[in-house]
Each structure stands twice: as C-alpha cells, then as structure tokens.
Ligand SMILES: Nc1ccn([C@@H]2O[C@H](COP(=O)(O)OP(=O)(O)OP(=O)(O)O)[C@@H](O)[C@H]2O)c(=O)n1
C-alpha cells in the first residue's frame with residue numbers, strides 16, 4: 569500500500585467570470601457549498617492523508633464551512649494567481665514535514681463533482697513523470713490567427729489534429745519538491761502557468777494523461793452551476809440505484 573497523499577485545494581479565487589455576489593467556491597450546489605463538496609470528495613477517500621486549502625486573504629466565508637474544524641483540513645492564505653496559491657500550499661506541506669519526494673495532488677476547489685472512481689484512478693496511476701486527469705477533445709479545435717489582428721472577429725489560423733488534443737482537468741499529481749521547484753522557476757522566468765503540468769513541462773517532464781470524466785467540470789461561468797446541479801442530481805440518483 570503506497571503512502572496516503574496530501575491534497576492542495578486552491579480556493580483563493582474571486583470567481584470573476586461567475587458574475588456572482590460571493591466567490592464561486594461558496595455558491596450552493598445541492599444545499600452545500602462547492603468548496604465543502606470538493607473537500608468531502610477527498611476526506612471520504614481512504615488514500616488521502618489530508619487537505620490544505622488555500623483561501624483568499626479576506627475570505628469571511630470559511631468559518632461557516634462544515635470542515636472548518638476538521639483535523640484533516642489545514643487552511644492558508646493563497647496568492648494573486650492560482651499558481652501562487654498552489655506554490656504556497658506546497659510550502660505549507662514542506663513546513664508540515666511532508667517529504668519532498670512524496671506525491672501530492674492539486675485539485676481545483678471549483679471542481680466539486682470529481683468521483684472516487686476517477687480520484688482512485690489518478691492515485692493508483694504510477695508514473696515517474698507525474699500525471700493528470702484529462703479528457704480527449706470532443707470538438708474540432710481551431711487555433712486563432714495572431715490576436716493582434718485588427719480584423720473585426722477572430723480568424724481561424726488552422727485546425728489542430730483532434731486525435732492529439734486533451735483538455736486538462738484536476739487532480740494533477742507530482743512530487744512535492746519537483747513541483748515546488750518548477751513553479752518557483754516558472755515564476756522567476758515570468759511564465760504564467762495555468763496548471764501544474766505546464767510548470768513541469770517547462771522543466772522537461774512529460775506527464776501521463778489519465779482518463780478523467782466529463783462530469784469533472786470546473787464551475788467557471790454561470791451556466792456551469794446549472795450543469796453541475798443537473799449532473800449532481802443525476803449522479804446521486806445513479807448511486808441510489
Ligand atoms: N489566485 C487564485 C486564483 C484561483 N484560485 C483557484 O483556482 C481554481 C481554478 O481557478 P478559476 O476557475 O479561474 O477560479 P477563479 O480565479 O476564482 O475564477 P475567475 O478567473 O473567473 O476569477 C479555483 O478553485 C480558484 O479558487 C486560487 O486558489 N487562487
């Protein structure tokens with residue numbers, strides 16, 4: 569039995585694209601907050617050692633979380649960008665004496681519908697180069713012409729070969745020390761990375777793509793919450809039968 573994994577949950581965003589009155593991680597999904605549902609996925613899985621949650625500096629919602637007093641959850645103040653929040657979470661795990669070669673998971677607070685099936689898949693997946701959940705693209709993918717174009721609407725530059733296009737999800741799994749070094753290096757090089765895998769690629773790593781699930785959506789836009797509610801209802805009914 570390999571070691572239980574620590575999880576970093578970046579939850580310090582403001583959810584600007586959600587156009588909501590509160591940060592989207594505190595919106596209700598079937599009666600509980602998105603963040604609480606995300607944390608629950610991990611705390612109810614037998615292979616998880618604990619969770620560290622990166623919160624906004626002015627987060628006034630956390631004390632109302634059902635997990636705020638749970639011994640398996642530590643919180644810390646996140647950073648200006650998602651990558652900064654993840655970096656701070658890795659630094660916290662280091663302070664907690666988590667070994668630098670230990671695999672850690674990073675999972676968006678905004679992805680509350682991750683199943684234990686998919687979580688177990690990434691946990692059990694063995695790779696020397698790290699791994700991430702991802703989905704093969706269902707749509708044909710167009711690359712836009714140079715964004716500096718003055719044309720009224722964006723123009724197609726070319727079509728990418730869909731057979732080789734995957735859409736990254738989370739969790740993403742990497743050794744604590746290597747991931748921290750990669751994020752620090754990306755920051756020093758002025759590279760804005762939007763996921764952990766990008767930082768590792770800059771260090772020459774070739775992580776494994778592990779099949780995710782369509783229901784592991786990131787709640788980003790208002791309609792995503794409607795989709796998440798419908799998926800949650802469907803998945804709950806499926807479990808009940
Ligand atoms: N400085 C930041 C920015 C984002 N996140 C987290 O990273 C995850 C994915 O980011 P995204 O979906 O972009 O969330 P927001 O940044 O809140 O959304 P927006 O870009 O619309 O503001 C979210 O759980 C968010 O809380 C974070 O911890 N720290």
Ligand SMILES: C[C@](O)(CO)[C@H](O)COP(=O)(O)O
Nearest residue numbers: 650676736737738762763786
């Ligand atoms: C990490 C991620 O969810 C992978 O698709 C995505 O990059 C997060 O992007 P966001 O703009 O911070 O939501």
